[in-house]
Each structure stands twice: as structure tokens, then as C-alpha cells.
Amino acid sequence: MDNKILIIDTDDVFIGQCRNHLEGLGIEVLVSSDGTEGLRMAQKNKPGVVIMDITLPYLNGFHVCKLLKSDSRYKDIPVVFISSREDPDDILNSRRVGGSLFLRKPIDANHLTDELIQLLNKNKTVKDDTAEAVEAE
Numbered sequence: 001m002d003n004k005i006l007i008i009d010t011d012d013v014f015i016g017q018c019r020n021h022l023e024g025l026g027i028e029v030l031v032s033s034d035g036t037e038g039l040r041m042a043q044k045n046k047p048g049v050v051i052m053d054i055t056l057p058y059l060n061g062f063h064v065c066k067l068l069k070s071d072s073r074y075k076d077i078p079v080v081f082i083s084s085r086e087d088p089d090d091i092l093n094s095r096r097v098g099g100s101l102f103l104r105k106p107i108d109a110n111h112l113t114d115e116l117i118q119l120l121n122k123n124k125t126v127k128d129d130t131a132e133a134v135e136a137e
Helices: 011-022 035-045 060-069 087-095 110-134
Strands: 005-007 028-032 047-051 079-083 101-103
Touching: 005 011, 005 035, 011 028, 011 110, 028 035, 035 047, 035 060, 047 060, 047 110, 060 079, 060 087, 079 087, 079 110, 087 101, 101 110
Parallel strands: 005 028, 005 047, 047 079, 079 101
Antiparallel strands: none
């Protein structure tokens, strides 16, 4: 896992804004516009974070997240749901399937970047602590 972020979304404007902002910070951005392809890309590339919408073709975001979290190889990849949907159950459902964060569109690129950096750093710290514990045994 490294400094890659996978965006799974059908909103080309959102994707373009995120990609431009994140790549400007030196972060590699991978993009998919449907759930099935996004799941495959996450499994193949093991990004540091997956950003995805709920409403996606083929597999919805909740299903993609549930499949990732049910596999020990990918369960530690943080998933950020970003959606313009107004259903209050979406936040609860995102947590039920293992989502790390739920944000509403439209979202400020700087706020999104701050949230992603926190997730990447938190995930790195957990991995480092786990590796140290294993080495100590």
C-alpha cells in the first residue's frame, strides 16, 4: 500500500477536481467509473485510500466496500464515501459495511485532502505498530 488513491465515481467534474488537486500534491490517482471495475482496481493496486460514491453502475459503493472489507488482503484499506445523496441512512450504512468516513458533495478540495491525509497517516501508524508487535514476538 502506498501513496495511491482510487476514486470510484461517475461524476467527471468531481473526479477531475480531485485528480488535479491530489496529483498537484504528488499523490497518484487511479479512477474507475463503475463498482465492478473499481473493485478489481482496488484488489490489483491496493491503494492507500478508496474514495467512492454510493450510486455506481454494476455494484453499488456499499457492496464494493463490503467485498473489500471481507477479504483480509484488503480489509485495512480505508474507504471514504462521498455522495450527494440526502438519505440519513447512508451514513449508518457506510459504517456498517466498513467505511472509514462519509462526506457529502459538494466538498472543498482542501477539506477532502485534510481528511485523506489523516486517514493515510492513521493507517500507516496502525500498520507500523502491528509490524513492531510482530517483530517483538
